[in-house]
Amino acid sequence: MAELLKLYEENPSEKVLLKIARVLKNGGLIIYPTDTVYGLGCDIKNNNALSKIAKIRGVKLEKANFSFICEDLSNLSEYVAQIDSNTFKLLKRNLPGPYTFILPGNNNLPSVFKKKKTVGIRVPDNVIPREIVRYLGNPIVSTSIKDEDDLLEYTTDxxxxAEKWDKLVDLVIDGGFGGNVASTVIDLTAPQPTLIREGKGNIEI
Incomplete structure (x- = not known):
């Protein structure tokens, strides 16, 4: 049974954040608000939880294109290969924001992603996911929660x-109504930035 926890972006409760971090550390799955749509996430360091998310998504874990939610750009060097100053400036101009940036991965990627050469990085413009990452102590792996109903691509309530995902996740973080436009995805692994998916936000390249 998924537990629904209320968390306010203006003043997120430390008690609730500690509980979320504990659930993640123990291999739990959470659904949480971002600056775009609600996301499904787990601790990047828990292979069991990663496998659960891949199963829910119906993909092979080693081939899954999940993004990493980071607190800020200081997390970058953990999982991203060295990037040039222009790329870093572009990231700094646009983050936090509703963007997923595809960057070259390094050798510190979790073992299940070792074969992947790239990684999607998100620093949402929403305090809740960034605080969750801060309390956890490392990024969370994330994917957006799609809706099977074609008319409602993303559920916002x-x-x-919580009703729909009741048996699949441990916690649903209620941060208010979510958006229904996903993040804009930009590939920064080529000489020129490439738009992969147009979503929320106007990118400043």
Whole structure:
């Protein structure tokens, strides 16, 4: 049974954040708000939890294109190969923001992603996911929660999300109504930035 926890972006409760971090450390799955759509996430260091998310998504874990939610750009060097100053400036101009940036991965990627040469990095413009990462102590692996209903590509109401995902996740973080436009995805691994998916936000390249 998924537990629905209320968390306010203006003043997120330390008690609730500690509970979320504990659930993640123990291999739990959470659904949480971002600056775009609600996301499904787990601790990047828990292979069991990563496998659960891949199974829910119906993909092979080693081939999955999950993004890493980071607190800020200081997390970059953990999983991203060295980038040039222009790329770093572009990231700094646009993050936190509703963007996923594809960057070259390094050798510190979790063992299940070792064969992947790239990594998607997110620093959402929403305090809740960044605080969750801060309390956990490392990034969370994330994917957006798609809706099977073609008319409602993304569910925005946390109570409806909790009902639907009740048996699949441990916690649903209610941070208010979510958006229904996903993040803009930009590939920064080539000489020129490439738009992979147009979503929320106007990118400043």
């Amino acid at each position: 946390p109570e409806l999300i």
